[in-house]
Amino acid sequence: MxxxxxxxxxxxxxxxxxxxxxxxxxxxxxxxxxxxxxxxxxxxxxxxxxxxxxxxxxxxxxxxxxKRWLRLADASRAGMREWRDGRAALDRIAEDTGQTAFLSVPRGTHAVCIDWAPGRGLDVLILRPGRTLPLHAGAAGRAFLAFRSDDEVEHYLTNAPFEALTPTTLTTADELRADVARTRDTGHSTSDEDVTVGIGAIGVPVRDAEGTTVGCLSVGGLAEDIRSSVDELAGVLRGEAALLPARVD
The missing domain is CATH 1.10.10.10 (Winged helix-like DNA-binding domain superfamily/Winged helix DNA-binding domain)
Structure with missing residues (x-):
C-alpha cells in the first residue's frame, strides 16, 4: 500500500x-x-x-x-481554560432572554460553536457544539468577518459569490461589505433567516486584552422574536461579552 x-x-x-x-x-x-x-x-x-x-x-x-462527539466536545471544552467562564455566561444569557445562547470561536473561514445553553422550547437551530457555519452566514460567522481587518475581509470576499443556505443568505461581495459596515456601526451582527428559514440570531464579539476578536456570544430563536428584541438582546450579549475576555492561565 x-x-x-x-x-x-x-x-x-x-x-x-x-x-x-x-x-x-x-x-x-x-x-x-x-x-x-x-x-x-x-x-x-x-x-x-x-x-x-x-x-x-x-x-x-x-x-x-x-453521541460520542458530545463527550469529545465536553473534553475539548474542559481543556480550553481561557473559556472557563463561558458556561456560566451562556446560562445567564439563556435565562435572561429565553433564547438559546452560543459561544463560538473563529477557525479559518468558519465559526465553530464550542458551547451552548439551550433556550426554552426550541430545537430547530442548526448551530450547536461541534458544528460550524461559514463566515458569510449566521450571527457568529458574520461577526467574525466584520471584526477582521479590512485586508482580511477583502481577501475572504475574493471567494464570492458564496453558497445560499436560504433565499435571504448574503452571497455577494457587495452585500457582505454592506453587512460588515452595519455590524461595525452597531457593534452586533444580525442573522435574519439567512441560515434557517424562520430562525434569527444576534451576535457580539468577545475580545481579548489586546482588542482582538477571539470569540462570539450569540443568541438564536424564532426570527419574529429576535426581530422584536434586537436592542435588548444585543445589550445582554454585550454585557456578558465585556465580562468574558479570553484569559490564559
Missing part, C-alpha cells in the same frame, strides 16, 4: 465528519456530492467510522454524528 493511500482515507474521513458537523444528517448520495468521492467510498468510510463509534446510521438511511 502506498504511503499516500492511508493519508487520503483519513482526509476523506475528516471531510465526511466536517460535512456532518456543518450540515447535520446526510444521505450517502449527499455526502458523496459534498466531499466529492464516489458513493461506494462513502459507504466504506461510514462503516469504518461507525465501527469506532464516530457516526451512526438513522432509520431513513442517513448518516449522522454519534
Amino acid at each position: 502506498s504511503a499516500t493511500k492511508p493519508t487520503r482515507v483519513l482526509a476523506n474521513a475528516k471531510d465526511l465528519l466536517d460535512a456532518l458537523a456543518e450540515r447535520g444528517a446526510l444521505s450517502p448520495a449527499e455526502i458523496a456530492e459534498a466531499i466529492d468521492v464516489p458513493r461506494p467510498t462513502v459507504y466504506r468510510l461510514a462503516a469504518g467510522l461507525e465501527a469506532v463509534d464516530l457516526v451512526r446510521p438513522s432509520n431513513d438511511g442517513r448518516i449522522n454524528l454519534s
Whole structure:
C-alpha cells in the first residue's frame, strides 16, 4: 500500500465528519456530492467510522454524528481554560432572554460553536457544539468577518459569490461589505433567516486584552422574536461579552 493511500482515507474521513458537523444528517448520495468521492467510498468510510463509534446510521438511511462527539466536545471544552467562564455566561444569557445562547470561536473561514445553553422550547437551530457555519452566514460567522481587518475581509470576499443556505443568505461581495459596515456601526451582527428559514440570531464579539476578536456570544430563536428584541438582546450579549475576555492561565 502506498504511503499516500492511508493519508487520503483519513482526509476523506475528516471531510465526511466536517460535512456532518456543518450540515447535520446526510444521505450517502449527499455526502458523496459534498466531499466529492464516489458513493461506494462513502459507504466504506461510514462503516469504518461507525465501527469506532464516530457516526451512526438513522432509520431513513442517513448518516449522522454519534453521541460520542458530545463527550469529545465536553473534553475539548474542559481543556480550553481561557473559556472557563463561558458556561456560566451562556446560562445567564439563556435565562435572561429565553433564547438559546452560543459561544463560538473563529477557525479559518468558519465559526465553530464550542458551547451552548439551550433556550426554552426550541430545537430547530442548526448551530450547536461541534458544528460550524461559514463566515458569510449566521450571527457568529458574520461577526467574525466584520471584526477582521479590512485586508482580511477583502481577501475572504475574493471567494464570492458564496453558497445560499436560504433565499435571504448574503452571497455577494457587495452585500457582505454592506453587512460588515452595519455590524461595525452597531457593534452586533444580525442573522435574519439567512441560515434557517424562520430562525434569527444576534451576535457580539468577545475580545481579548489586546482588542482582538477571539470569540462570539450569540443568541438564536424564532426570527419574529429576535426581530422584536434586537436592542435588548444585543445589550445582554454585550454585557456578558465585556465580562468574558479570553484569559490564559
